[in-house]
Amino acid sequence: MKNNLNHHSIKQLLDHSATRISPATLAQLQRSRVHALEHQRLHRTAPALAWLGHLGSHSDSSHTSKHIRWAFAVIFVACLFSGAAYWQNSIADRDTSDVDIAILTDDLPLHVYVD
Amino acid sequence: MRFIRSLIIATCLTVLTVLPAWAATQSWALLTPMQREALAPLAQQWDTLPEIQRKRLLGTTKRYPNLTPLQKERFQARLTDWSKLTPAQRDRARETYKALRKAPPEKREELKKMVRQQEQAKSAASSPSSAVPAATR
Incomplete structure (x- = not known):
């Protein structure tokens, strides 16, 4: 016997099965869905809030504070380079004078x- | 950690605030009396001179108090002509000076003698009645 299964027939089968799920199971599935969506939303906003929260704190555990440390290191190196350039320029100016x-x-x- | 952060921020802020203030001290009104005395021939055009030129001229005034009266006189007499030169001409003059400094003393003396003779000839040509040679400036 040839079993012809296309997606129309699969859809019909699934719809038929869904109508046979008990209301209690449906409610449980609905609750699980809502819970999962909320959990996903929290995950998306958490790093931004954590970054704001750690700005004023001493916590070094977060990767955000690692970024801040990097930013300060970059600023420090930039200042160091500017200072060196300024010093070198001053020496050249003094020689010219x-x-x-x-x-x-x-x-x-x-x-x-x-x- | 917090102390180091504060230190870095304070350093950056100091650098950013002090540099523009330092640049502003180059206007004629804000020069010291010694700087004004040294740069007196340029008083009128000082504020119109390019910033780099003012900076270098201010650099020369640091040694002005230690100059002899004759050197001070030469400095002031040449200042106006020096400021009228183009940057390229000033660069060339610096290069020539450095090259001459490396030359042997006898060569330098020879050049001085030659220049003195030229000055005397020029002076004699401009005023034939005067027998007094022009002083080398």
Whole structure:
């Protein structure tokens, strides 16, 4: 015997089965569904709330505080680099100023250096 | 941990607030009396000079109090011409100065002598009646 099962017939079978589920089981399934949906919603919002909550606290356990530590490290390194660049620039400026004053006070006139 | 965080934030804020304040001290009105004395020939155009030029000129004034009277005179006499040069001309002058500094003293003396002779010839040509050679500036 050839058993022809297409999705229309599967749907009909499932609908038929669903009508035979007792109201108590249906209510239980409904409660489980609502519970699962609520649980999913909490999971989505929890990290954002946790991040806000940990901003002012000392907790280091959360991965969010790890991000904050990284952010501070990046800021610190950026400050360090800016400071180093500024210091290097100051040295270059000081050298240039030394040469400038030497030219401006030298025995040789200015045009000797410019021409 | 909290202390270190506060320290980093305080450092960053200090750097961000002090640097603009430092830049603002470059206007003529805010210069020290010593800086104004050294840069007196540039008093009129000081505020119109490019920031980098002002910064470098301010750098030169740090050594101004230690100069001899003759060096101070030369400094002020050359300041206006120096500020009129283009950045490229000033860079070239610096390079020439560095190259001449490395040259042997006798070569440098030779150059000085040559320049002095040129100055004297120029002075004699401009005023034939005057026999006084022009002082090297």
